Amino acid sequence: MKYAVGIDIGGTKTAIGLVDAGGAVLLKHSLPTDHTVSPAEMVDRIASAIRELTAKAGIDLAADVLGIGIGAPGPLNTRLGQIVEPPNMPGWWGFPVVESFRRHFPALDIAFENDATAAALAEKWQGAAKQADHFVFITISTGIGAGIYSHGRLLTGATGNAGDVGHFVIDPAAGTCVCGQRGCWEHIASGTAVARQASELLGRPVTSKEAFDLAASGTEPRITAWIDQVFRYIGIGCVTLINTLDPELLVIGGGVSQVGAPLFDAVKAYVARHALNPSGRQTPVVPAALHQDAGLIGAAALVHVAYK
Template identity: 55%
Template sequence: MNAVGVDIGGTKVAIAVVETSGRILKEDVIPTDKSVAPSEMIDRINQKIEELIKETRMALSDIKGIGIGSPGPLDSKNGIITYPPNLENWRNVPIVQQVKEYFNIPVTLENDANAAAMAEKWLGAAKENEDFAYMTISTGIGAGIFAEGKLLGGSRGNAGDIGHTVVDPSYGQCPCGQYGCLEYIASGTAIARRGSELAGEELTTQQVFERYHAGDEVIKPYINDVFRIIGVACVSVINTLDPEKIIIGGGVSKVGEPLFKAVRDYVSQYALNPDGRKTEIVPAQLDQNAGVVGAAGLCLNQ
């Protein structure tokens, strides 16, 4: 059997037809148009899914289901995207119902970090692990958590929203209202904002990291502190959930070894349990397609 994976983001929606092996048969991307009603955007997603299935020359009966990964907060049990900050006009959108009415096959909705964690469990860095956390650090920060071999969803599917854990109130007020949230300090968005303030000119996240690598004396201490704060977040995850491994993905993880070394050093000193200090901290293996492959995996690996 095959399945369709849909990965909804703030700027684009990735859609793919995926085999049981995890191989992508057909894929495409459409822009996330925030100027139209969510129902219109979902219509475009449905049409693109239909187009991709036709291109594979498969019948709808060959598709086990459609898995959707979306930014939270959401209500996965009732199939509703409730309040994602980066999809400003998507409020209480019954996406599962609209997709199911169009195709009349099973449709599953999960938090996007959960979908990516599913992909890492199925095909990536967590194939051997029953207890692990996948942490994505990109526009925002979130985590997908596997406990005893099962994806940890929570009562509404929002478990793992670690981006709004308070780590250092001195960094100021997050848009969520709390002071010093992890996401407000260490996400790609935060790094671009704070790096620009420190440099006195508009910089992208990539440009901030370029200056860090070049040894910029203003940027370097800040980025080193970001790495420390990601270490703090990992220690909190280890102390709370006792995982075997933490996998870090998302755009910020592309900075590579300096980040991983700093986080491993921090964890090896501060995790409470001596065994917890040896928790593996590794890069994601499926970053590019993790969301869409994991979303399909929600149907294929049930």
């Protein structure tokens, strides 16, 4: 049995796992992404965790591991192997992540993609999009991103940043995004946006989960109206993707997708009314099948799928 190492680098934690050729996670480990140390030091810690995992599993790193897949937030440059300017990781700007891992694993192939792109490949490989040749995976959590799969392959763009859909401008009246534009999709419809606006409405700290729970209970009409607006915003972004890319399927993952039926019912209704092409109005919108381990399975898929 051959394995891949999947690494999902995030702003708060980094997940590392050993994934077999069937997409099963054999062993995994999580490290805090420590912003008090250099990225190179974090890579050293991740490399140590990889060696510990393989030793614990009784796997020979040289003989049994095909390669290492890395998913990371963008902007990045996959052509140069660099993490470029992720807003929540300023200490990593311009960091040559692939080169840094090669210091530890010079004999292994290393694949590197945007984390949402990697997750899209995971959904194609082992998730909700197995039968689709044209789909978009959308992750809605702290921010919003997407992985695009069309004509049987990932569309990654010249530098690996295709799918940065969180910065579609949806409502310019809704305030300034961290990117400097006004009314970006993730500024108004991400989990972060839900919590921010709900906190403003109630005058106290509110998590996104609490906001969705309050909306479902109907006890706070202001929150219910706000969440209905968020669902419309998500629908607008989905229609934009359908009109632009003509997918046969939309897959939605990330923390906000855990809201379940209220979100999916609202988005499907919006798509059915507003997608331009009659066939587009029938585009299935489904939840991601891979949840907690999606990031590291996606990173490992970058290796396993390449060897098929």
